[in-house]
Amino acid sequence: ELKVEQNPLFLSMQEGKNYTIYCNYSTTSDRLYWYRQDPGKSLESLFVLLSNGAVKQEGRLMASLDTKARLSTLHITAAVHDLSATYFCAVREGGGADGLTFGKGTHLIIQP
Amino acid sequence: EAQVTQNPRYLITVTGKKLTVTCSQNMNHEYMSWYRQDPGLGLRQIYYSMNVEVTDKGDVPEGYKVSRKEKRNFPLILESPSPNQTSLYFCASSSPRQGTANTEAFFGQGTRLTVV
Numbered sequence: 001e002l003k004v005e006q007n008p009l010f011l012s013m014q015e016g017k018n019y020t021i022y023c024n025y026s027t028t029s030d031r032l033y034w035y036r037q038d039p040g041k042s043l044e045s046l047f048v049l050l051s052n053g054a055v056k057q058e059g060r061l062m063a064s065l066d067t068k069a070r071l072s073t074l075h076i077t078a079a080v081h082d083l084s085a086t087y088f089c090a091v092r093e094g095g096g097a098d099g100l101t102f103g104k105g106t107h108l109i110i111q112p
Numbered sequence: 113e114a115q116v117t118q119n120p121r122y123l124i125t126v127t128g129k130k131l132t133v134t135c136s137q138n139m140n141h142e143y144m145s146w147y148r149q150d151p152g153l154g155l156r157q158i159y160y161s162m163n164v165e166v167t168d169k170g171d172v173p174e175g176y177k178v179s180r181k182e183k184r185n186f187p188l189i190l191e192s193p194s195p196n197q198t199s200l201y202f203c204a205s206s207s208p209r210q211g212t213a214n215t216e217a218f219f220g221q222g223t224r225l226t227v228v
Contacts, residue, residue: 033217042202043155043219088154090217099145099170100204100217104154 002027002093006103014111016078021106023072023089031092032072033100034063036085043088046074079110114139118203118220125193125227133188133223135203141218143206144186145170146178148199149222155202161186193227200224 003026013019023032031050035043047056049065049072056063060083062075072089086107090100116137125131137144145160147170157170161180175197177189186205190197201224206217 035219042221045216045218048216090155099157099160100155101157101171102147102155104152 002029002091002101004089004091004101004103006087006089006106008106009104010107010109012109012111013079015080018078019076021074021076021087021089021108023074023091023103025070025072025091025101027070027093029067029070029091029093032065033090033092034072034074035088035090037088037105038085046087076108081110081112084108084110114218116203116205116218116220118201118223120223121221122224123226125225127194127227128192131190131193131225133190133201133203133225135186135188135220136184137186137203137205137218138184139205139207139218140183141205141207142183144180145204146176146186146188147202147204148172148197149202150199158188158201193225195227198225198227 005024007022033048034046036046037043047063052067054065060077065072086105088102088105090102119134142163146158147155149155156172158176159170159178161167164183167178167180200222202222203220204217
């Protein structure tokens, strides 16, 4: 059974600081997603990572994937208040059905 | 515009009264699925469908039914809702496994269901 663990589950940080959210998963995967969710809203796709060593960046967010370690990271650079949200990683199990297994999410609050 | 549309967005109902939440996508995706989101539990998959007339259970299927008579629609049916089905529900669709052009999974806006 595929398990996905995110750390931390809650993070309060100040603007301008850097931080990393970690996503560990337990079995082989061929696709990893990062999503953002604002309160009361749907999930917004941020990144799709398909291969070992994949790195994608969008603004102050950068995601990477290490399939050997079964680890993805979402790095926030010089955080700004607008990045406050809940971030989810989701993993599709390699060779299995197309369903995604989600982490519990990281609730991020960025304070001025 | 590519989108997944759910209806209704909000619903309050009573225990035992059958309800259906509709989901429609306009991207010609083969794969569709339903998730529920609960505090502290993240998103959990209820049912999924890999194509028309092909459906299968996800991680938490009890108390739910689905159907896939057309490619674009994937309704979620609660035959006899109970209070423990109070949750936020999301429908999603994505491109088939063999495709490479688009690997994103698109989510609907969510349906907040309260069963009293």
